[in-house]
């Protein structure tokens with residue numbers, strides 16, 4: 001990142017003057033916002049914390065931001081750091097979800113601790129340089145091979161503490177939990193401070209029949225979480241087949257069981273292709289079950305609706321506006337980066353938000369949508385210390401030259417400056433050549 005336009009403040013007590021901040025990222029609206037939802041403020045930083053949020057003109061001196069926007073460091077609620085960057089040796093042959101699963105499965109067989117750690121750490125370094133403060137990664141969890149990935153997670157979580165708050169979720173097919181291996185995995189998740197997760201997309205099998213014991217599998221999965229007090233995070237209905245209706249079943253199961261831990265559901269693509277009535281009923285159940293939704297817009301655009309020689313007809317994303325209107329929390333997140341599920345991506349939540357605005361029409365007005373990469377995922381992950389600008393919080397901030405929302409969203413914001421604990425960080429994006437030792441075989 002270029003830091004040519006701001007020097008790190010030398011004092012432990014200073015002001016950021018003339019900042020524009022989305023009111024959606026503040027605990028309360030200090031004065032009327034402009035048409036972009038921005039307010040003009042001065043922010044006081046003392047000993048690495050925000051100690052005052054004051055009207056513009058309050059600061060006697062300090063760093064003049066000249067009307068540039070200030071956002072909090074952001075929260076990435078759904079990534080795959082164990083799988084990241086494998087594209088050079090595991091390309092998706094045709095860009096489909098089936099092609100991705102096949103390529104990833106072949107590559108996963110060769111994963112060593114050294115290999116996962118190198119790529120996982122690379123992903124964290126990208127995220128940190130872009131201004132991410134917290135992440136939740138899924139870990140491919142096929143027992144007993146999964147032990148390696150979970151060990152890497154625990155090691156890097158501890159090594160990165162204070163820079164990126166890291167959570168992990170198990171990822172395997174739901175029926176994996178019907179065996180003794182599933183119990184061992186649930187124990188590993190619990191002992192690692194993790195979240196219990198699974199994927200249901202693979203349940204849409206070639207003859208389009210869902211397993212007859214699907215409800216039993218789901219109840220077993222919920223039971224394993226209940227016994228261990230684990231939160232849930234699921235890959236749900238990541239398909240353009242409207243017959244995939246697992247989200248409805250998950251919400252109904254959570255309500256019937258009185259499940260008390262947080263649930264986050266990712267993707268939920270097929271909801272957008274179901275009838276209005278069924279979708280409304282599913283959304284109502286999600287609201288009642290207090291399920292949080294995380295949308296992965298760049299991966300969904302990449303994988304969904306792909307058919308060689310045929311132009312995609314839909315955007316692949318779930319019903320974000322309808323969920324939001326029903327009071328269901330909606331986050332946007334990175335998902336895969338440079339692996340068979342998405343050939344691109346760099347753990348940049350500014351890119352994710354920019355793409356989400358364009359793909360899902362989160363504009364005119366921008367409204368509360370800036371929360372979808374900050375306070376909303378922070379709350380869903382139980383990390384409310386991150387993702388908003390409030391008095392007493394760590395001064396973990398992203399400073400932009402962009403003043404308006406179109407200035408922010410028109411360019412990639414490569415000259416943004418990241419403050420952590422009130423200091424400009426010197427981190428830059430890692431060079432892809434750093435991965436040659438593990439990727440070039």
Ligand SMILES: [Zn+2]
Pocket residue numbers: 078079080138235266335336
């Ligand atoms: Zn995912």
